[in-house]
Structures are given as C-alpha cells and as structure tokens.
Amino acid sequence: MTAPGVLIAGAGPAGSVTALLLARAGIDVRVIERARFPRRKVCGEYLNSGAVEALARLGVLAAVEAVSAPLRGVRLVAPGAPAVTLPFSRPACACARDVLDTVLLEAAVAAGAVVERARVEDVIVEDARCTGVRVRTEDGALEDRRARIVVGADGIGSVVARKLGLSKPPRRGARYAVGGHYAGFGAFDEHVEMYVGAGAYFALNPLSEISANVMVVVPKQRLAEWSRDVDAGVGGAAAALGRGVRSFEGATRLGARVSIGPLSHEVRRVSVPGALLVGDAAGFLDPFTGQGIFLALTGAEHAAAAIAQGLRDPAREGAAFAEYGRWRASDLTWRRRLCKTVALLVDVPPLARRAARGLARFPDAGATLIDAVAGAIPPQRAFRPAVLGRLLS
Ligand SMILES: Cc1cc2nc3c(=O)[nH]c(=O)nc-3n(C[C@H](O)[C@H](O)[C@H](O)COP(=O)(O)OP(=O)(O)OC[C@H]3O[C@@H](n4cnc5c(N)ncnc54)[C@H](O)[C@@H]3O)c2cc1C
Known part of the structure; x- marks a missing residue:
C-alpha cells in the first residue's frame, strides 16, 4: 500500500x-x-x-x-415566558x-x-x-x-x-443526550421545536410530515436516575419540558434509541x-x-x-x-459566547420573559440574532447593542 x-x-x-x-x-x-x-x-x-x-x-x-x-423557523418554549416563533431568513433543512x-x-x-x-x-x-x-x-x-x-x-x-x-x-457538568427517530407526534409545520427548562431541553426536528428527530438533553445525574427504564425517563422529561404542547404520548420509536455524553x-x-x-x-x-x-x-x-x-x-x-x-x-x-448567551436567554425565566418581549418589539434584532446563530452572518454581529441590547431593553 x-x-x-x-x-x-x-x-x-x-x-x-x-x-x-x-x-x-x-x-x-x-x-x-x-x-x-x-x-x-x-x-x-x-x-x-x-x-x-x-x-x-x-x-x-x-x-x-x-x-x-x-425548515422555515424555530419555535422556542421557555419557562415562564410566552412561546416565540422565529422565522429563518434563508433556507435551512x-x-x-x-x-x-x-x-x-x-x-x-x-x-x-x-x-x-x-x-x-x-x-x-x-x-x-x-x-x-x-x-x-x-x-x-x-x-x-x-x-x-x-x-x-x-x-x-x-x-x-x-x-x-x-x-x-x-468539562465538569457537561450534559448527556438521548433520542432517536419517532412517528406519532402529530402534525408538524416545518419548524424545529425546542422546549427548555432547568438546564435541560427537549427538541423535535421534523424529518418528514410524520416523523421527527427527537433529542432530550439532560444533566448526567438525571440520566443516572433513568438507568432502570430510559424510555420512561426520557418520556417523563419530555412531558415536563413539553408543558402540555408536546409529549411522547402516542409516539413510536423508529429504530434504535441513541445516546451520547458527556457533551464536551x-x-x-x-x-x-x-x-x-x-x-x-x-x-x-x-x-x-x-x-x-x-x-x-x-x-x-x-x-x-x-x-x-x-x-x-x-x-x-x-x-x-x-x-x-x-x-x-x-x-x-x-x-461559544453566542451559545452561552442564548442558553441564558431561554433558561432563566426573567431573562426569557424580557427576551420574548424584546423579540415582539424588535423583530429585526431577533432576525439578526437568528442569522448569527444560523451561520448566515458572523456571530459577533449578535453582540451589537442594536441586537442583544435591544432584545434585553
Ligand atoms: C445530541 C446532539 C445533537 C446535535 N444536533 C445538531 C444539529 O441539529 N445540527 C447541527 O448542525 N449539529 C448538531 N450536533 C453536532 C453535530 O452532530 C456535529 O458537530 C457533527 O457531526 C460534527 O461532524 P464531524 O465530521 O466533526 O464528526 P462526526 O460527525 O462525529 O464524524 C466522525 C466520524 O469519525 C468516525 N470515527 C470516530 N472515531 C474513529 C476512529 N477511531 N477511527 C476511525 N473512524 C472514527 C465516526 O464513526 C464518524 O463517522 C449535535 C450533536 C449532538 C451530540
């Protein structure tokens, strides 16, 4: 050779x-x-x-x-704040x-x-x-x-x-992810859905009209508690995070469950x-x-x-x-800075409420934030006062 x-x-x-x-x-x-x-x-x-x-x-x-x-956008459901829907300005899939x-x-x-x-x-x-x-x-x-x-x-x-x-x-405290492909979640409308709370999240990404990629990301401790029945643990976490909008009820896994961690x-x-x-x-x-x-x-x-x-x-x-x-x-x-900032904005209830108000008042600032996260513009642009400053004003 x-x-x-x-x-x-x-x-x-x-x-x-x-x-x-x-x-x-x-x-x-x-x-x-x-x-x-x-x-x-x-x-x-x-x-x-x-x-x-x-x-x-x-x-x-x-x-x-x-x-x-x-995919047309992302729907974010954060604790103590109204759900927000953010459209993508350029094609995503x-x-x-x-x-x-x-x-x-x-x-x-x-x-x-x-x-x-x-x-x-x-x-x-x-x-x-x-x-x-x-x-x-x-x-x-x-x-x-x-x-x-x-x-x-x-x-x-x-x-x-x-x-x-x-x-x-x-890194200590890095989280773990569990998920797979599922059917039976009900209708999707070309939006990624993210349900966030207490350092964890439940994400649904529609792969077709009927099937979705589902990921539940939790601290390691939570995963250890599920060792007897991971599916029940994942379902319980998703139901709590989904706040009545989404849960695993009626959903069927297509193929194997997958997991990975620590995410670091x-x-x-x-x-x-x-x-x-x-x-x-x-x-x-x-x-x-x-x-x-x-x-x-x-x-x-x-x-x-x-x-x-x-x-x-x-x-x-x-x-x-x-x-x-x-x-x-x-x-x-x-x-990394942008990730940490977005994580704070969605996971800390007073900040999430303020950001949800800011997004409603200043849609241009929201669009710039999404473009920065989506790789359409440099991440630094999100940190301009006209963007994060406005969203948190
Ligand atoms: C839970 C979770 C959710 C995510 N969601 C998203 C998302 O929605 N969108 C997004 O953009 N990113 C997401 N990511 C990140 C994304 O998956 C990775 O950033 C991406 O896969 C990185 O690509 P890569 O080619 O560097 O590595 P990988 O995709 O991991 O590819 C590495 C390859 O190397 C092979 N390999 C590993 N070790 C060896 C070895 N010793 N010898 C030979 N081959 C080897 C593996 O088999 C694999 O094929 C997510 C990650 C996780 C963990």
Missing part, C-alpha cells in the same frame, strides 16, 4: 468534505472510517442556513435537498445523518478519495512530526498507515486529538507538525443552537486550504496550520 498525501481519520461531514476538497485539488487522499455506512450519528439533524450555503458552495446541495425536508453523511462520503469518493474501513487506534510520531496512524483493520490486524499529513476528523471522542496530547479533560470536547490547539484537527475533533460546541454541521463544513473548507498550502510548500506548513488555528479559535470563541 503506497502512502497517500493525506490520511483522514473519520468520514463525518468534516472528514468527507476535507477529503472532497483535497481530492478535487488533485491530492491523493485516504479516509479511514470505523463504521460501516450508512450509519446513525447522534445529532438533532438540523442543517442551518450556513450549512446549506456551504453545501451549495461544495456543489452537493441538490443531492442533499433531494433527501431532506425544508432537516436531513437524517445516515443519509447526509453517505451523500458527502460518496461525493468525496467520486472526486477520487479512497475509503478504508478500519479503526484508528494511535498516531505515529517520529522526530516530533506526526507521520501516520496505527489502525485496527477489519480482520483485527494492527497496521501502520503513513501519510505526509494526518487529519483528525474523528469527532467528539477524537482518538487523534487524544493521542497527540491535544485534548483537554472533559476541548483541545489545547488544533495542529502539530504533520497533523491537524477538524470538525468536532477540533472542539465541540454545545448542540443547543445546532451549529455543529455548519462548523464541520466550514472548518473542512479552511483545513483543506491549509493542507493544500502545506503540501505545495512544506516550509509554509507551520504558517498555514497556524492561520487555520487562529481562524478556528476566533470563530469558536464567538460561537
């Missing part, structure tokens, strides 16, 4: 799109994925308008739209991850990327440079795979980040000589605002540009990776 230019661990949106862009640039790229596709991924499966625009830039939007459902991720991986393969089914178990570092990964093959053998550049696109539990010594310990992954930096992290592997953003796929796609665009530059001119690799790291750190810092 000859060594490719680039080896990518993980075929989620970040890995497949990095592979797609590098293959299109004529670079020899191999993706190593542990799962057999199509595979489920724990996710709310909402693609915000920034993600939809990224898919259009990549030339794969038509393929994704053919297997997704359009719901797309099951087994389908979305297969479309993106197939696009990468069509562009020339090679896929190997194996689990990355370690990284190879020689003379302070990452020169490959150690994989467990389908036959159970442990083998080395070398490349000029290794990409860790292996998600929230990134082995590449951990083995390179880049992962920070998980932070890294010290996103590259070392010879290796770079992208997507969730490069830092996880709380899923409440649904920006992860957008970040995976835009991160892949920036990462692919840095990798291509490093391969063209190895003397420039350090500078290109450092520039990618600065972009990522700045973008993620602002998005």
